[in-house]
Amino acid sequence: MLISEFYTTAPTQGSARARETYERLDALGIPYRRVEHAPAETMEVCAAVSDALDARICKNLFLCNRQQTAFYLLAMPEDKPFYTKDLSRQIGSSRLSFAPAEQMEALLGCAPGSCSVLGLANDTEHRVRLLLDRDVAEAERFACHPCDNTGSMTIATRDLLETFLPHTGHDYDLVEL
Numbered sequence: 001m002l003i004s005e006f007y008t009t010a011p012t013q014g015s016a017r018a019r020e021t022y023e024r025l026d027a028l029g030i031p032y033r034r035v036e037h038a039p040a041e042t043m044e045v046c047a048a049v050s051d052a053l054d055a056r057i058c059k060n061l062f063l064c065n066r067q068q069t070a071f072y073l074l075a076m077p078e079d080k081p082f083y084t085k086d087l088s089r090q091i092g093s094s095r096l097s098f099a100p101a102e103q104m105e106a107l108l109g110c111a112p113g114s115c116s117v118l119g120l121a122n123d124t125e126h127r128v129r130l131l132l133d134r135d136v137a138e139a140e141r142f143a144c145h146p147c148d149n150t151g152s153m154t155i156a157t158r159d160l161l162e163t164f165l166p167h168t169g170h171d172y173d174l175v176e177l
Contacts, residue, residue: 017109021118021146025155028163034146034153039113047078055141055154060115062108062128063087064099071099071107075117075144076133080177090175091131114149117142117160120168130165130172137161137174 025032037049050057058075061082070093076082084096101112107128108119120128136142136157143154155164165172 015148015150017114018146018148018151021116021121021148022153024118024121024167025164028159028167030155030159030163032153032155034151036151039149049152050078050143053143053152053154055143056139057143057145057152058117058136060117060144062099062104062115063096064103065093066095066097068099068103071103071128072096072131073108073115073117073120073128074131074133074175075136076177077135080133080135082177086177087131087175091129091173108147110147114145114147116144116147118144118164119147120165120170122147123168123170126169128170130170131175132172134174134176137172 022032022034033053035049035052056078059078061074061076063072063074064070072091074087088094088096104110104112104115107123108115109122110116110119117130120130139157141154142157142160143152145151146153161172
């Protein structure tokens, strides 16, 4: 995948979701570096984008309990394996599974393949619990999609934790995968 140009301002065209995300970051004074690309639908494509951004794009998993009454957004390194049993034990929730796409859309405003921590801005009822793998939380840079998988961006992890999440009213729990 060839990334030919980096941007530090919001796009004037493209998806409304991505534009809203960048406008929110601008309003919060959070600097970013972004790229546009063909839809990144696999972790292999995301790895190529990560190489271009010089920051690893997180694997974002939208999970729920069996009853679909508790929802979790897990941000973890793209190359770490995920074992439901290990995470379930750490958060005290049994029988985790992938949440339905309709719930992702309703709660985060993201379609499958575009799930992003930045979608928490759409979770105004705070129904989604953010889980950050320790490696992600301790990294200098945080890379993700802007709620649309035709772009990727990076911000300082400190800005995510200290500015963006407080703006949305979300906290996070550290997990170790």
